[in-house]
Amino acid sequence: MPKGEAMLLEMRNIRKSFSGVEVLRGVDFSLKPGEIHALVGHNGAGKSTLMKVLGGNYADYEGEISLHGDKIRLLSPRKAIDRGIAIIYQDFSLVPDLSVAHNIALGREPRGRLRGTIGHAILRRRSAKEAERLGIRLPMDASVRSLGVGTQQLTEIVRACSREVRVLVMDEPTARLAPAERELLFSTMRRMADEQGVGIVYISHFLDEVCDLSDRITVMRDGLVVATRPGADYTLDTLAELLVGHEITGREASRAAAPTSDASEALGATQLSVADRPPLDLAVAKGQIVGLAGLVGSGRTRLARALIGDVKADGEIRVGGRRVAHVDPERATKAGLSMVPEDRKTLGLALGATVEANIVVSALGKLLSVLGFVKPGSRPRLAEEMIERFVIRPPDRRKIVGNLSGGNAQKVLLARALGSRPVAMILDQPTAGVDIGAKVELHNQILAAAKEGAGIVVISDDLDELLDLSDQVLVMNGGRLTGSYARSDLTRASLLAAISRS
Known part of the structure; x- marks a missing residue:
């Protein structure tokens, strides 16, 4: 789907305070259909808080949010999901004692033959197909508790993408993925954006990934937006300097010589x-x-x-x-x-x-x-x-x-x-x-x-x-x-x- 100039999502003058301390200080952010828009900033810059406002976690925000030109008020996560807004948070929201298949289908369980029961076989087949559609292979019958962090991350991704998604927010999705899994995720994201018109907000501290993947990049610092530009306009150095507000001088500590073979x-x-x-x-x-x-x-x-x-x-x-x-x-x-x-x-x-x-x-x-x-x-x-x-x-x-x-x-x-x-x-x-x-x-x-x-x-x-x-x-x-x-x-x-x- 070609990217148009009409905005899929607009957030205007968003403000949020905790105990009288203003964490978001009038933030503007927008997203086009079929766009991958990176949101980057130092820890504590306000990125996750802004996305939690979008996800309906903070009903007491100030400002306006529009989806496809219609003003909406997001008062709960359920309302955000119903609007087609899916968020994969850095801290997982999986149920540890349920299987991978049941976590993917959570809240959408198919009915069984008897009233009040779940069709477990149908659920498993459907979850497997949803993972396969994204090119992801998962152990459907394994409990989430038994999985490594990388496999849990992939389970979160499949669960989010199994719904009708218009806006997908991914908060540090590659922080715990191996290189091959990262490449799989990137191809999946690009396919969702190009073929399905999904707008993707991508939060990451891996700046090389951000520069390679993003159509636009917004930089936040201290609860404010300091820059929004096309991804091609940034280099790793200019992006890093915007993040911290000054030139990165590199590591201060010097590496000691490697120990000799007779070291204790x-x-x-x-x-x-x-x-x-x-x-x-x-x-x-x-x-x-x-x-x-x-x-x-x-x-x-x-x-x-x-x-x-x-x-x-x-x-x-x-x-x-x-x-x-x-x-x-x-x-x-x-x-x-x-x-x-x-x-x-x-x-x-x-x-x-x-x-x-x-x-x-x-x-x-x-x-x-x-x-x-x-x-x-x-x-x-x-x-x-x-x-x-x-x-x-x-x-x-x-x-x-x-x-x-x-x-x-x-x-x-x-x-x-x-x-x-x-x-x-x-x-x-x-x-x-x-x-x-x-x-x-x-x-x-x-x-x-x-x-x-x-x-x-x-x-x-x-x-x-x-x-x-x-x-x-x-x-x-x-x-x-x-x-x-x-x-x-x-x-x-x-x-x-x-x-x-x-």
Whole structure:
């Protein structure tokens, strides 16, 4: 469908406040039929709040919204859905204990033969067809709880696209997808835009994707729109500078030299067999960063969870050269092994607790207590030290973590890991869904931790991140380590090839 100049969606002078603080300060945004319009900005710029207004989550907004020229008032998510507005949020809204097929059909379940029942066989076939139409293959009978984050993301996409959609909003859809899955998503988006005339709002911190994919790009900062231009008018550098409001000077921390072969071991595993996979060996020296690359489902996260004793595995695990017997998360933490999980909302943070409570929890038994009693004043001192070190905003240790932006919440999670002064750390997707400024800050802290002597394993789907941080990159497939490469021997293309052929 050719893109016309008539607007599909117009949002004019949108304002939204929380507790008297204005988060959206008169925002204008528009979308044409068949257009992919990127919305980018620093964490806390107001992007997600604007889209939640569009999704009917905030009924108390000010301003006007028009769809196909008709003024509408979106007072609930149901009203937005009924208008053909579908939003895929960064934090999943799936039901963990239902199957993939049932999640896709949620709210649209077909009737069974008997009154009040569901036609499960029809539901499964229909969900499979809806996924197939998008070129996506999913395990329809598996419970969502058992899936990796990447497969959960694809399930969200199929569910949103299974309805009659006029406006589709995608908030960080590729943050946890492997390269091949990203390409599949992009082709699906372009097909929906070109063939079905769906207007797509695309929110992403991957600026190269934004520049390649978008027809128009709108940049937000501090609750305001600072620029809206055709995608072809931007370069990565000009877009990055608009995002942060000044020139990007790059990483401040300098990478320490890779450790020598005789450096002492921070984290090791011998004949470690996870989920009946062939046993593997792993060695990470103090001060070394080892990147773990692979496709979604390759076994990287399961290996990480086995190392901290969160899933059952056979073999030997060592922290600081010492064997950890009967490893479980508590023993791993006491031994000096910290982990930052990929799903910060479900597995990482206590969203209803304060920044202080989240930061100090791993350090209580190791650093902050004597004979089981917490040292007076030690909790706030550690929290304030880490808030300052990580530039967490707002700098308030009493702030509830669930009210922070995604980038600041991720900083709290990494601050907690470093606050216990670990011998070794495992970082699973440490910068997924954060903006370019927060990403640079997190990279600086990871590099600083390695310079201080921690051995670090970084699991990431961002190949540039692996190349920027790692001394050595291991490639995984099917639960096996299929390749080991020195950073100096790799380019982005060669790493992608290694992952693809593994």
